[in-house]
Amino acid sequence: MHTILPFLLAMVAIIVLLTMWAAKLKIAYPILLVIGGLLISFIPGLPMVKIDPNLIFFIFLPPLLFEAAWSISFKEMKKWWRIIGSFAFLVVFFTALSVALVTNYLIPGFTIALGFLLGGIVSPPDAVSTGAITKFVKIPKSTSAILEGESLLNDASSLIIFRFALVAVGTGQFIWQDAALSFLWMVIGGAGIGLLLGWIFVQAHRYLPTDAPSDIALMLIEPYFMYWIAEELHSSGVLAVVSGGLFMSARRLLFLSSTSRIRAFSVWESFIFILNGMVFLIIGLELPEIMDGLRSKGIPLSTAIGYGLLVTGVLIAARIISSYAALIATLIFRPNVAPAASSRRMRLTMPLLLGWTGMRGVVSLAAALAIPIAFDNGMAFPHRDLILFITFEVILLTLLVQGLTLPYFIKRAGAFGERINKENEESVRQKVKQDLKVHSYQFLKNKYNNGLNGNAGMEKLLKHLEEKSKATDDSWMNEKTKSIFMELLESQRLYLSELNKDVSVSEDVIRQQLYQIDLEEERLRMI
Known part of the structure; x- marks a missing residue:
């Protein structure tokens, strides 16, 4: 030994x-x-x-x-x-x-x-x-x-x-x-x-x-x-x-x-x-x-x-x-x-x-x-x-x-x-990301329309989705906003799972986006 x-x-x-x-x-x-x-x-x-x-x-x-x-x-x-x-x-x-x-x-x-x-x-x-x-x-x-x-x-x-x-x-x-x-x-x-x-x-x-x-x-x-x-x-x-x-x-x-x-x-x-x-x-x-x-x-x-x-x-x-x-x-x-x-x-x-x-x-x-x-x-x-x-x-x-x-x-x-058309692959990736942003925005508008106006936390949440900015202060992420964000991430996963049925979309692109969502969820858990 x-x-x-x-x-x-x-x-x-x-x-x-x-x-x-x-x-x-x-x-x-x-x-x-x-x-x-x-x-x-x-x-x-x-x-x-x-x-x-x-x-x-x-x-x-x-x-x-x-x-x-x-x-x-x-x-x-x-x-x-x-x-x-x-x-x-x-x-x-x-x-x-x-x-x-x-x-x-x-x-x-x-x-x-x-x-x-x-x-x-x-x-x-x-x-x-x-x-x-x-x-x-x-x-x-x-x-x-x-x-x-x-x-x-x-x-x-x-x-x-x-x-x-x-x-x-x-x-x-x-x-x-x-x-x-x-x-x-x-x-x-x-x-x-x-x-x-x-x-x-x-x-x-x-x-x-x-x-x-x-x-x-x-x-x-x-x-x-x-x-x-x-x-x-x-x-x-x-x-x-x-x-x-x-x-x-x-x-x-x-x-x-x-x-x-x-x-x-x-x-x-x-x-x-x-x-x-x-x-x-x-x-x-x-x-x-x-x-x-x-x-x-x-x-x-x-x-x-x-x-x-x-x-x-x-x-x-x-x-x-x-x-x-x-x-x-x-x-x-x-x-x-x-x-x-x-x-x-x-x-x-x-x-x-x-x-x-x-x-x-x-x-x-x-x-x-x-x-x-x-x-x-x-x-x-x-x-x-x-x-x-x-x-x-x-x-x-x-x-x-x-x-x-x-x-x-x-x-x-x-x-x-x-x-191998790199531009086409990149356009598919960008389209999936953009569609995911649109889906996220529509999800929040449809489900939490009354809570968007005048709510500083929700406004920052939307800004985060649109600009992907890195906030240095996480105090805006209260428990209610975090719960909504978690629900949004799950909605994104369901959306990507349905999108994966489209044969024109590469599964590698879908998995990359799902991995990013997992990382985002882990970041939220640390707040």
Whole structure:
């Protein structure tokens, strides 16, 4: 304990330092974290980082998925559900199938089941890596929504493939009828369990006498409960967390106070930052042990590197092919929902760039590390070290090659830059703010018309709404005026919730305004 604790604290410090350095260099922090972990692993005398394969999913996945579901725009997901669904399920299966066929043909001793196992591990792109990279390049809301929605669902589909392949490798057989029924239960049962638990947790927050610390504490353990209960019932824990997280996110105004929402945002941001950093460092730290496993099996390093290059090439090609296939199918069957492009060149370039966003990361590592070392009968799992090495190489290559070149390609192609109208985004934001002011004024006029004239407090309240001035003297805010102001803020939230139903208004703008209202409410509580 006295050896590992300083090491873990040092890891957190390294994560912070490398992230700051990455921001200064304007590159995605997962790239530096993986390289940093790799370099640190060669320092002699460091404790070996080992995680129980049975716990790797449970430790990292639930909070990462829950936070992603909480922050994504569900309105954008509904808008682009066809493309998101095709990438999250059809593309993942096509990618896993491609990897299975190629590895079965070219890697000695690799069965179709092992190929599907590897395909399920490396098929889902990593949302953290993509988000960190695209932070330095402006991309349209539609593209961002597609990538975020895909990342939520493709984890579930890839892990379902992984689970079935793991059973096939262990038993040596695959019964399609049983697999189809199990698949339906995993999808429907997982989503249903998540929705049910999400509803229960919402009611608990609403009716229990919770405050901000207890709300946040409950939210930290809720994704673990969703995942654990779903897995115990042999359904998809990933889908349970995603569906439950989306359900709770859509109702955040109903069961969380403004204090809980503001504080939870900071807590979750820091918690997820540390978890992601830990995972990417572990990716680098695990390599020496994986290489030792290859040597013990008599597999030359050059051969293993060649297999990793092969699988990486298959993944990139499969995703690009799938991107063009999705565009063609959309233009043929649903041309009205195809993403807009101002020229034919842009339309042809967009799928290529979308296909180039397939960086791998957290989920792939977690799945690979979750492969058991041996079966229940004591027999060693076949090619485990080779699968781990290929997974590591895929993550490293996609982060370095695609991650470092994606911003350049986007800027060079100009496929996205011309379609992002900053003036239009700003005009929408300003229009929402102005409409909110008009709504606030009309609310006060209609409900408290008799109290406006000659009331110094109400006149100052209106002046505050119109000019947003900062008063140095809060004596005018008596209890009656504060009560009216609180009522006004709640009316603003209801107005914004209704406005969010308008598909032309970005949900990000709505959430920014809601956050400002929460901050205003907190300021009032301090008076």
